[in-house]
Amino acid sequence: MSRERIAKWKSSPLLWPLVGLAAVLLFNAFFTPSFYQLEIREGHLYGSLVDVLNRGSIGVILALGMTLVIATGGVDLSVGSVMAISGAVAALLLTETSWGLPLVVPCALGAAMIAGLANGILVAKVGIQPIIATLILMVSGRGIARYITGEKVIALVNDDFSESFDFIAGGHFLGLPFPVTIAVVLTILTLLAVRTTVLGLFIESVGANEKASHIAGINARGIKVLVYVFCGFCAGVAGLIDASNINAADTANAGIFTELDAIFAVVVGGTALTGGRFTLLGSVIGALLLQTLLTTMYTFGVSSDTAPIPKALVIIGVCLLQSEAFREKVFRASENRGGER
């Protein structure tokens, strides 16, 4: 590899998330060889790697929306609650009406996008700080979802629709679980939208300096509203996969703490929380890294209850590495050592 190429790679935002992912995969190669076993049953692929992709797809989808929101200098704490709302709407319509999936899915996604719109209006038009504006929906969104389902878990079993709804999470496409397909398609579409049009540039510009973007003629507020609506949409899709996965709308547990996972994926992926430049692929890798980490821990008998501990340590570690103040201190220390030599 030429020197310029190496230099380019070194400065790539994808470097660190990829190194992290490689480290976890390497660890598995040595300590859990079964991690790489794949087998084909009834035309479908099975194995830990497929599991990571399947379970990670919700995280990937949420990370897409969260990346764009964070790129505009915001954050969306309500994605977990919006997931619950979308699942609740879908379950209610499936059980209470005779509507088919082609009508139910748009309704559920529409509800999620309305929630995103509410966030966007509060942030962009009213001017409330994003943490707080989305906190409101985080608190009351779960209440809305619980109210929709009448405070109980709506089970989706033994009905005509259940098979088609089941396909969202339980189906397969090209031998892979269907959520993987959804995640891949959404990622490609989002990438196309932000990298082949000026949209990505506008988002970065709004995140870097809202006032300057406005003066330059960019509809900064409109862009902000748009990314929150998109984030709501992503949460809606994730909510449908989640509800289909457990065949129920469990509003108390659906999407709980997923906002934190999504923020984690974005931060690990190399997008700064201060907004501006973003990397969608980094976030996707971040989400997969998180899922690989979790799956690895589960194979070592770490219960899902205690899994948050390593998660927290990784998130703080990554933040420290990204922190100017931390790097300065460490860097200066190593420089001093060099000087003594």
Add this chain to the structure above:
Amino acid sequence: MSWLSRKYLPLATTAVLLVLLFATGSVIYRDKNFCSLYVVADLFSENAFLGITALGMTIVILSGGIDLSVGSVIGFTTIFIATMIADHQVHPLVAWTFALTAGTAFGLIMGILIQRFRLPAFLVTLGGLFFARGMAFVIKNESVQISHPFYKTMNKIVLPIGGGAELSFAAMLFLALLGGMIVVLHYTRFGRNVYALGGDEQSALLMGLPVARTKIAVYAINGFCSSLAGIAMTLFMRSGDPTKGMALELDAIAVVVIGGTLLTGGVGYVTGTLLGVLIYGTIYQIKLFAELPSSLATLAIGGLLLAFILLQKVVGVRRQN
């Protein structure tokens, strides 16, 4: 009246709202004796742990920060204390001391990370949320009963407020902490530093105030408050549970904001937080009397939060003009 519109308007609004809410409940449920000292005592006793958490949260928000880890620290504290007492035969007072030390140390570490390495507070405390919840499950992944005689004694210590109604020990802890907070925030140099830091960190730094020390101390104090809230919760539930306090940080933030404290920091009163806790409690009491689904109470809290933030916005805009 000009002093009222600026400084005390949010506080006055909160007070009026509390009176209105309580009066509404009293009128609608007069046959069920809503307007009684029992209900008032319940407002304090049942929400003592929320109140203690919210007081800690108030000081963090006043300093311009935020702490999302409080609910997890409460969960950790309850299971830590219950396991120490039930499985290791440690005296509750010793367990409390350990728990308070652990909570304070935890807050201190988060404060140091936030201050020394300039990390965003919401991210560090988010990590803290994960970590403390995980640690709670490491200790034990199921609920543990507390049947120590000391707890029976503590639950017998009550403060009669007339008419047979009485405040629990946890409620007294809450009120004592409230008194302490008022003194610390309004009558000490440290309190002034907290307000100055929340008002404008840069200015506080230029004025020569000990910004770093204050900032770290604020998170340590909040860690202490969270574990104290955990203790109050063990008194109330007589058990420890690693799942306790889930999403309580959001209730705490809501209560602080409804109490008139500006989320941007620098403006607010702990007295407002007391009013916020009472409003929160009253909404849940009305829900209880009306036999409404609890999702409606959650929605009401969310709506109130929104209304108060909008009010803050309007007041803030006026100040700028």
